[in-house]
Amino acid sequence: MEVDDGAELCFPQLLNTSCRKSTLPQSEAVFLNTLLSSISMLTVALNLLVIISVSHFRQLHTPTNILLFSLAVSDFLVGLLLMPGEILRNIHCWFLGDLMCSLYIYVGYIIPAASIGDMVLISVDRYVAICHPLHYTTRITVRRVKLCVCLCWFCSVFYCSLFVKDDLTQPGRYNSCYGECLLIVNHITEAVHLALTFIVPVSLIIILYMRVFVVAVSQARAMRSHITAVTFQRSVTLTANKSELKAARTLGVLVVVFLLCFCPYYCVSLTDNSLLSSSSGTFVIYLFCLNSCLNPVIYAMFYPWFRKSIKLIVTLQILQPGSCEANIL
Numbered sequence: 001m002e003v004d005d006g007a008e009l010c011f012p013q014l015l016n017t018s019c020r021k022s023t024l025p026q027s028e029a030v031f032l033n034t035l036l037s038s039i040s041m042l043t044v045a046l047n048l049l050v051i052i053s054v055s056h057f058r059q060l061h062t063p064t065n066i067l068l069f070s071l072a073v074s075d076f077l078v079g080l081l082l083m084p085g086e087i088l089r090n091i092h093c094w095f096l097g098d099l100m101c102s103l104y105i106y107v108g109y110i111i112p113a114a115s116i117g118d119m120v121l122i123s124v125d126r127y128v129a130i131c132h133p134l135h136y137t138t139r140i141t142v143r144r145v146k147l148c149v150c151l152c153w154f155c156s157v158f159y160c161s162l163f164v165k166d167d168l169t170q171p172g173r174y175n176s177c178y179g180e181c182l183l184i185v186n187h188i189t190e191a192v193h194l195a196l197t198f199i200v201p202v203s204l205i206i207i208l209y210m211r212v213f214v215v216a217v218s219q220a221r222a223m224r225s226h227i228t229a230v231t232f233q234r235s236v237t238l239t240a241n242k243s244e245l246k247a248a249r250t251l252g253v254l255v256v257v258f259l260l261c262f263c264p265y266y267c268v269s270l271t272d273n274s275l276l277s278s279s280s281g282t283f284v285i286y287l288f289c290l291n292s293c294l295n296p297v298i299y300a301m302f303y304p305w306f307r308k309s310i311k312l313i314v315t316l317q318i319l320q321p322g323s324c325e326a327n328i329l
Contacts, residue, residue: 010093010179019179021093033087036286039293040087043079046296047072053309056318059328060305063145064125064251068299070149071118074111075292081107083289094181098172101181105167109160112262112288116201117152119258121145123208126251130212163193198266205255212252250302254295261291305329 011018050072054060085104088094094101129136167173167183174184264284299306305328312318312326
């Protein structure tokens with residue numbers, strides 16, 4: 001009997017203090033872990049292609065692409081760090097120690113906060129480009145965008161350190177047995193965290209994109225009605241507007257997919273945080289992680305420059321001298 005009990009424990013040598021393994025059937029556990037492992041590797045590979053593309057080719061050093069670069073970095077970290085951690089947590093056994101558990105939880109708060117910050121910046125970028133096109137080049141510069149991205153990551157790191165400081169100073173303080181990895185926060189702190197990292201940013205994103213949608217529709221109608229009788233100067237303006245509208249549509253798809261993947265996770269956290277450890281919680285966490293894999297797929301579908309850069313990277317043409325000056329756009 002002791003052998004059977006020990007086989008169900010994360011640490012069989014600690015019969016009285018070890019956590020028990022997941023009660024999921026072995027076939028289901030293997031399937032879920034294999035699925036998440038595949039998504040993790042695909043997420044790392046695809047987002048690494050985005051990071052290399054934007055950083056290597058000079059034509060892609062635009063304000064909007066810098067924001068996509070920052071988002072790709074956070075998605076890359078999701079595939080590299082968070083998904084493997086979820087595989088361990090899926091079997092209810094954490095073998096990496098209390099300190100690594102605290103750091104994992106810390107990083108698990110930083111990355112979503114930075115991703116949501118990037119989405120807000122992307123929404124602001126499209127709002128200025130569509131609603132105030134004459135001021136876009138002066139207000140949205142590469143230098144300012146880089147500064148905003150750095151501030152976004154710094155604020156995420158600083159804020160999340162305050163949120164999990166007790167667990168960082170005393171790793172494992174919330175664990176009831178060996179092999180457990182969790183963080184317990186009171187309802188007030190959780191409510192403030194959800195408001196600052198989800199409700200307020202998402203509300204701002206929705207408001208900005210509603211405004212962008214209204215202006216984009218009016219501009220599209222104006223272009224269709226005047227497309228046959230325009231001067232050369234106005235034709236150039238309309239072409240520029242059309243390009244901005246296409247970019248707004250593409251990034252709009254990105255934002256919608258982001259909200260569809262993130263909202264279930266935060267809704268479950270808002271209603272009952274304990275549900276995250278159930279089967280429904282596992283589903284929303286996997287959906288949350290899946291978003292990081294979908295973003296590069298959206299780039300490949302809508303951005304020709306990403307498909308061209310993938311070809312140059314895969315064929316190792318980026319190793320040739322002067323490849324950073326290649327014509328990608």
